[in-house]
Every structure is written in C-alpha cells, then in structure tokens.
Amino acid sequence: MGEKKNRLAKLKQEHPKCCFCGGSKDTQTIEHTPPKVLFLKKSRPDALFFPACKRCNNGSSSQDSFVSLISLSQAQEMLNEGAKFNEYDDYFKKVMRSVQNKNFQANKLFVDAGKTERRLKGLIREFNVIKLKPEAYTDYLEPWFAKQTIALWYKHTGRIFTENGAIRINHYMTHEKQIYANLISNLPIDFSSPAQNLSQGSWRTPDQFQYQYNFSSSQGIGLCAVELHKGLAYVALVSDRANYKFTDNASLISNDRIWRTSAEKGIHHTKAII
Ligand SMILES: [Zn+2]
Numbered sequence: 001m002g003e004k005k006n007r008l009a010k011l012k013q014e015h016p017k018c019c020f021c022g023g024s025k026d027t028q029t030i031e032h033t034p035p036k037v038l039f040l041k042k043s044r045p046d047a048l049f050f051p052a053c054k055r056c057n058n059g060s061s062s063q064d065s066f067v068s069l070i071s072l073s074q075a076q077e078m079l080n081e082g083a084k085f086n087e088y089d090d091y092f093k094k095v096m097r098s099v100q101n102k103n104f105q106a107n108k109l110f111v112d113a114g115k116t117e118r119r120l121k122g123l124i125r126e127f128n129v130i131k132l133k134p135e136a137y138t139d140y141l142e143p144w145f146a147k148q149t150i151a152l153w154y155k156h157t158g159r160i161f162t163e164n165g166a167i168r169i170n171h172y173m174t175h176e177k178q179i180y181a182n183l184i185s186n187l188p189i190d191f192s193s194p195a196q197n198l199s200q201g202s203w204r205t206p207d208q209f210q211y212q213y214n215f216s217s218s219q220g221i222g223l224c225a226v227e228l229h230k231g232l233a234y235v236a237l238v239s240d241r242a243n244y245k246f247t248d249n250a251s252l253i254s255n256d257r258i259w260r261t262s263a264e265k266g267i268h269h270t271k272a273i274i
Pocket of ligand 1: 018
C-alpha cells in the first residue's frame with residue numbers, strides 16, 4: 001500500500017465515522033481543514049486533518065477558493081503593505097485566476113461599491129470597493145466557517161458534532177477584535193486560552209491561520225474564533241445541546257441563521273428561532 005492509502009487506513013481505524021455530518025456516515029476520505037489553497041504557495045503544514053465521508057469532503061472546493069480569495073484581499077500584509085506584500089499580491093492574483101476558472105463566478109457574489117484612494121508603496125492609487133452579496137455569506141463564507149468550527153469541535157472535545165448541535169457565526173475584522181472581546185467577556189466561557197495555529201515541528205503559520213477554541217462543559221457551549229491572514233475573522237458560538245436557543249447571547253450575534261449538520265444534508269443553515 002502507498003503512504004497515502006496507509007494514512008487513510010489508519011484514519012479509518014482510529015476515526016471510523018465522518019466528523020462533519022453527525023456521526024452516522026463512514027469515513028471515506030481525509031479532509032484537510034483548513035485547506036491548502038488558503039496558504040501562500042500552499043505552505044500548509046500537514047497537521048489538522050479529519051475523517052470525512054465523500055460528500056462532506058467534496059462539497060466545499062468552491063468555498064475553499066472563495067474564502068481564500070476574500071481572506072487574502074483582507075490580509076494585514078495586503079492592507080498595510082507588509083514585508084510580504086509582493087508575495088501576497090502574486091498569490092492573490094493566482095487565486096483570483098483559479099476562482100475565475102472554476103465553475104462558479106466569484107464576481108457574481110460582489111456588488112461594485114465605487115472607488116477609493118489609498119496610499120500604496122508611496123503612491124496614491126485607486127481601488128475598487130466591493131461589497132459582498134448576502135449569498136456570499138450564506139453559500140460560501142458561513143458554511144466554510146461552520147465546517148471549520150465542526151472540525152475544531154471534534155479535535156477539542158473528542159466528540160462528533162451531532163445533529164442536535166447548532167452554530168451561530170459572527171464575522172468581524174481583526175481591527176474590531178477588541179470590541180468583540182469585550183462583548184464575549186459577558187459569556188460564561190473563559191476566552192483566555194492561547195491562540196493556536198498550524199505547526200509541524202518548526203514549520204508554523206501563525207500569520208496565515210490562528211484560532212482559539214474555548215468550551216464550557218457545564219454550560220454546554222463553546223466559542224470558536226478563527227483569524228485568517230490577520231484580516232478576515234469570525235467567532236462562532238456553538239452548542240451540541242438539543243434545541244439550544246442561544247437566547248442569552250442572542251444580542252451578540254448580528255445574523256439570524258443557525259448552522260446545523262445532518263447525515264442527509266451535511267452542513268446547512270436554518271432560520272434562527274430566538
Ligand atoms: Zn459526512
């Protein structure tokens with residue numbers, strides 16, 4: 001058997017069920033979450049991989065590319081002309097080309113919102129301002145965030161996220177982090193755990209991917225915060241208690257969707273009932 005087959009056989013043995021759709025489907029593939037495309041020059045350490053059925057693995061390649069595109073466009077290195085600006089800019093263009101070649105049209109997810117001027121590398125330049133349409137959130141960003149949340153839930157609790165579970169996602173930009181940190185300080189969860197990132201030996205990518213995962217077993221809720229390229233970020237409030245309503249914390253969350261998973265549908269959203 002090849003090395004890849006060996007790895008899959010071992011994963012199936014240790015994790016016989018897909019961790020993304022409630023725990024009733026068999027593991028068929030290895031899912032790397034977050035995906036390679038998110039990382040500059042695909043420099044993703046080979047850590048964080050998860051057991052997935054074929055449906056849960058295959059369903060998200062357009063989402064992977066779109067999240068990568070948006071997070072690269074909001075990367076601190078891009079917005080603040082960091083030392084790796086040129087490297088970022090090249091990779092951003094490459095992902096843009098690959099997105100255009102895929103069978104979905106990313107530009108249909110944008111609304112043109114005029115122009116703005118910014119100083120870049122000492123020169124004033126004009127940039128297009130774009131806004132994301134609602135379906136960019138419902139069909140691409142949020143299901144991707146929900147998948148990430150479910151994967152990290154599995155890693156940190158050791159339990160497959162069940163069909164009873166529910167996730168609410170709030171987006172924020174890194175510069176709004178303090179505002180959000182103040183809001184979530186009202187939750188009965190210690191949010192002081194150290195940030196974690198992908199690493200393999202001395203190979204670490206904290207500039208590209210970081211997360212915090214905190215869980216209160218007495219409250220049955222958790223918080224998953226993920227930051228991509230120190231630009232795009234989200235916080236997910238997550239519970240695996242049946243019919244958890246997020247009532248106490250509803251005011252923290254700006255959108256009205258609840259994300260769930262099931263063997264039948266995989267990761268999907270429903271209207272929140274508050
Ligand atoms: Zn699955």
